Amino acid sequence: MLLASQACQREEVVPVMGGTGSKGTVRNPSVLVLDTLALTNPVRVNGQVRFDVIGSLSEIRKGDKIFYPAGEGIYGVVSQSFQTDSRLTLGVSRVPLSAFWPEVILGDSVVSGLLVSRERMFAESWVTDTLSLENLVMFNDEWQGSHLKVLLPEVKVSSSALIFQQIGAAGENPWLRRFSIGTGYKMYLKGILQVESTGALNASDSLLLEESVYGPCKTGDLPVYYTIKTWLGYSVLTKSDTTLEFSFQDDQTGFSGFSNNYWSGWKSSEQSEVSNSMIIPVKAPTFSGFYAEVFVSQQIIPIFCGEPGLQQTNRISESILREVTLPEWSQKIQSDFSSRISPAGQALGDFSTLMVPEQRRSSYLISGSGSLPNQKPRALFTISPKTGFTVTSFEFNAAGSSDLESSPEQLSVRWDYESDGTFDTDYSLNKVSYHIFPVPGSYQVTLEVRDPEGLTDRYSLNVDVNISSSAPIAHFEVSPQNGRISTLFLFDASGCYDVQDPINTLQVRWDFNGDGEWDTPWSTFKSQSYFFRNPGNYITKLEVLDTEGLTGSTSRLIKVENVNIKPTAVFKVDPQKGTTETLFTFDASGSTDPEDASDLLRVRWDWNNDGYWDTEYRTIKSIQHRFTEAGTHTVVLEVTDTEGFASTFDKTIPISNPNTPPIADFAVNPTEGTTETLFEFDASGCTDNEDNLEQLEVRWDWDNDNNYDTDFVTEKVLRRTFSTPGTYIIIVQVRDSGGLTDTKARLLVIR
Incomplete structure (x- = not known):
């Protein structure tokens, strides 16, 4: 129930x-x-x-x-x-709100001057009801593998809202079904957008400036809250490296609404009271295509009893679109206002938003297009090597030449190797050429590039040609010179040299294990690292190659041993326990190592296991130490071999205070009697600072003749009678585990 x-x-x-x-x-x-x-x-x-x-x-x-x-x-x-x-x-x-309230009419002035806070920390200053941000870096990082920087050196944003809603009957009569929502808005955006991008990319991001909940706004017994979020964002689309900047200002005030009823479906309405926009001319590369936009978006979400309804989003944006497909180009600069609604929860889920038209208008629009005349190509080439000899085959590569209208494959090139005004080759689509200069000297080489329409461009470089060449000298260092299979060996061939060629043009290759096969290809990079997988003696070989194809080589022996095994730490202590007066001797001579002799091992000691070593490293394995405080002390030994591998060993040493004599005492029951009385002598009253009662031993002298009548025993109670009347002096002697004693005497009268 x-x-x-x-x-x-x-x-x-x-x-x-x-x-x-x-x-x-x-x-x-x-x-x-x-x-x-x-x-x-x-x-x-x-x-x-x-x-x-x-x-x-x-x-x-x-x-x-x-x-x-x-x-x-x-x-x-x-x-x-x-x-x-x-x-x-x-x-x-949860069910739609209409199942509970067939009709709801709201009209709430929520707030004005919404912007009071934001989530990210940047330098900022305040203007009345306006958020002013300085040097706001929206993004500065890798995006889709290319670098992007979006900077707003100065931006000011403000917004406010006045909200009206009506939710009509949703009962059996569908003609009474209706819904409307409207927002009176005021939005202001001013700033400068700077974009620096590397390569082609498509990027967008946003910053939440303000998020607040207002309410409750009571309508009858129905509590309604409003969540209002304000975002600042950007979108950037580039086709190549792009740097651009544009300034903007947009002031929008008006009313935007949406309504739905059974007989006419969705309708939208928008009334602009103030629409004032301005974009200052854009700074950007002339022949690059791109899109850039900065926007402010305000989202208004009514919440009925904790359940969101339909969300209204108002948005103003400033954008520039440039499309370049030479020789044609076009550009559009505009300020837009848009408004739409979308689902945010189940409260108004019975109103479908699939067919809701988005409101959009442009308050500022400048567009233009045109056609550029053919531009001449740009000639560019490289020489490899940059200097050489009369036997050197020089490579001339014009692949870097370009043209705005044509692809590199459509450009033709020809070469004048002596720049004497006579070209030595015909035009060719092949961008790479080879040439040998048989006479030493300094030559100026000229490239001419021609586009499909016949426009040309020239570019020249100098090359020096020497008369002869000598083989390079190979040399390398290795660190360490010997090691183990766990050692990373570093090989450095930067000591190679050549009379004609600089070090950065020399190429090297390595045979690390001396098996006759080269482990690396030719490379101008002179450093390499290598692990030897197995122990043994290896002859490592280096070969060096100059720009003329001459080589030199050198080798050296490297000894590689098996992986190091860390030492085994152990020590003895004498005595194994003591007091604060005891001088202990610690001996670590039993520590061993598979690779190093015992006298090469180094040891250090931590007397109380506090993580701090109390001695420096030393090769002497024995040491003496006295503990100043009683207690249980854990002594730690660390043993290190010659390669720095270490192990530890610890042992617990109990330390007590110096021994003090016990205190003897006993009781007699009864305290007097006759020869027939059975007397009980109880030494349980004996005490000692170090030993408990069970550890103490006692013996008895019944007639004070300096000869004890019993041996030392741990039993403290003894019973006996006396056969002769008289006065007796009874003595008990107590002894502790350290051998210290004490006596106590009492008088006993036998009648």
Whole structure:
């Protein structure tokens, strides 16, 4: 059985007063309103609501529509329920708001001057009701493998909102079904956008400037809250390296609304009161295509009893689009305002937004297009090597030549190797040429590039040709010179040299293990690293190659041993326990290492295992130490071999304070008697600072003749009689585990 407070009641319909345009609600008569005095402290958890119960409960049926009017409010259809003496838990399924309130009319002035805070920290200053940001870096990092920097050196943003809503009947008569939402807005955006991009990319990002919740705005017994978010963002699309900058200012004030009814579907309306936009001329590369936009977006989300409704988004943006497909070009600079609605939750889920038209208008628009005349190509080439000899085959590569209208494959080239005014080759589409200068000297080489329409460009470089060449000298260093299979060996051939060629033009290759096969290809990079997988003696060979194809080589022996095994640490201590007066001797001579002799091992000591070493490293394995405080001390030894591998060993040493004599005492029961009396002598009163009673030993002298009549025993109680009357002096002597003693005498009279 499902129960609820007896104070709950199903209220009658309350008509909306004042007609269309007045605030008010009509609640479905089947809705069960929960008593906020009987059910308190509601907590939502995973589709359930828990209440604390005050008073008695009456039945709630599964499928009941419930409404809890306190706080932010709760509404829904009961799917399950269970209850204890003091708590009621309801499973609540959400349904559209119209199932509870067939008609809701709102008109709320939420706030003006919304922007009061933002999430990221940058230098900032304030202007009345306007957020002013300085040097705001929106993005400066890799994007899609290319670098992008988006900077707003100065930007000012403000916004405000005035909200109206009407949710009509959604009952059996579909003609009464209606919905409308409108926002009176004021948005201001001013700033400078700077973009630096490397390569082609398509990027967008945004910064949340403000997010606030306003409410409750009570309409009848229906609490309504509003979440308002304001974003600043950008979009950038580039086809190549691009640097651009443009300034903008946009001031928009007006009203934007959307409505829906059964007979006409969705309609949108927009009324602009102030629309003032301006974009200062753009600075950007002439022949590059790109798109850049900066925008402010304001999202307004009504929330009914914790459930969002339809979200309205108002947006102003400043953008530039440049398209270049030479010789044609076009450009469009514009300021846009747009408004749309979209789903945000289930409260108004019965109103589909699939066919809602987006409102859009341009408050500023400049466009242009044209055609450029053919531009001449740009000649460029490289020479390899830059200097050489009369036997050197020089490579001339014009692949870097370019043209705005034509691809590199369409360009033809020809060469004049001596720049004597006579070209030595015909025009060719092949951009690479080879030439040998048989006579030494300094030559100026000229390239001429021609595009498909016959326009040309020339470019010249100098090359020096020497008369002869000598082989390079190979040399390398290795660190370390010998090692193990776990050692990373570093090989450095920067010591190679050649009479004719600089070091950066020489190429080297390596045979690390001396098997006759080269382990690396030719490279101008002179450093390499290498692991030897197996122990042994290896002859490493280096070969060096100059620009004329002459080579030199050198080798050296490298010894590689197996992987190092760390030493084994162990020590003895004598004695194994003592007091603060004891001088202990510690001996680590039993420590060993598979590779190093014992006298090469180094040791250090930590006397109290506090993580700090109390001695420096030393090769002497024995040491003496006295502990100043009693207690259990863990002594740690570390042993290190010649390669720095280490191991530790620890042992616990009990330390006590110096021994003090015990205190003897005993009792006699009875204290006097006759020769027939059985006397009990009890030495349990003996004490010692170091030993407990069970460790103490006692012996007895019955007649004070300096000869003890018993041996030392741990038993403290003894019984006996005396055969002769008289006066006896009874003596007990107590001895501790350290051998210290004490005596106690008492007088006993035997009648």
